[in-house]
Amino acid sequence: MYPSRFRYEAPRSLDDAIALLQAGQGEAKVLAGGQSLVPLLKLRFAAPELLVDINNLPGLDYHRVDPDGTIRIGALCRHATLERSPLLVERQPTMAAAAPLVADPLVRNRGTLVGSLCHADPQGDWAAVVTALGGRVVAAGPRGRREIPIGEFVTGPFENALRYDEIAVEAVIPASKGQPAGGYLKLERRVGDFATAAAAVALELSGDVVTRAGIALCGVGPSTIDATDAGRALTGRTLTAAAIEEAADLAAAAAQPRTDHRGSAAYKRQVVRTFVTRILRNVVSTAERAA
């Protein structure tokens, strides 16, 4: 199907883009990678009056680490760039594990991490990863910039906290105080499918003690699930078999899966338990190999 008619602008500065959104009075939409928005336009689930294409904005395709360890991902950094990033392999194992599992290679060449957070799909992989990492989104609007913690940024399924005249310019992952560890596991029926269930685990270690733990789930609830109890159960402890089992049980309890064509609720809950266990055991065996 063809999208319904819209006007199209491709501004070359952020100020111009914000001005267009402001003039659009809520009838305008930002176009980033287009890998969620264009399919919606084609099905006419979305019919904005104006599309503000941000692909020509300069200097937003970066991902980098600040001297203090903060990781910043610009609004035009594509999934494919993150998939091939030596920097993430070295500095951020949870993100490095997730990047190749988002969609398929063709979609990854266009889609963006920030766009994925804005889209706020309950099955979006990046929202779970950024939640586990305690990240935030930087929004730019007519009144300047503000930072929104991811938990407040995603306000519901397919809803975010941006005002109509704001653009998300960057995702920020706070510096890890300890040694970063963790991973991302996703069950999908085939490549490119959304998650039947997925778990993101992001740890900071000091020696073998967990100093911070974030665990978030995707595909098993009406929105991204921050399994705070599971994270808290690990904090201040070493990753003993008992600690791992407790965290995995708490993560499974936090899931709110529904029975559908991808599997039964009980099955998905069990997948969460298994994935959290596997990621944590893998952290232990990686540490043992390094020692």
Add this chain to the structure above:
Amino acid sequence: MSPLFEEIIEEPASADVPTRRVAITVNGQRRVAEVEPRLLLAHLLRQGFKLTGTHLGCDTTNCGACTVLVDGKAIKSCTMLAVQADGHEVTTVEGLASMSELSPIQEGFKDEHGLQCGFCTPGMMLSATAMLAENPNPTEEDVRWALSGNLCRCTGYQNIVKAVLWAAAKMRGEEPSHEGAA
């Protein structure tokens, strides 16, 4: 009102729908068209430029039959607006062969029987072309990974993977073997 637009969508654009002039380098040749913003790149290529080797197999951005290269990157042309290609380089399957010679990828598909109905083949070959430009020495796993956004309903993929490994060997200057993938 643009004639190109009318050719593609039945209801004509009303006078107040602004069209845009785009200049796209398609298979090395500069093409100019007047398009409505909602026109998809796939439709401009097929109906506008009559390059019908780019196929459309779904309405949901799932199949990859519409794969083309934009600035060397494999993307789904059904999920990019034609206006977004303005100023960029697009390669379609028609751009793979030179005047008299098939590209190694095309030869590989022929030699290894990498196609049956042929519907997915242009997209497969473009995804493979992009991968080989980045990684001239792929493993079987690399090939499967790179083609995982392209669906085939006929072959079961085995011969497609062999065809790409065949092309990789040929491009490295080796004698391509018929052993291919397991």
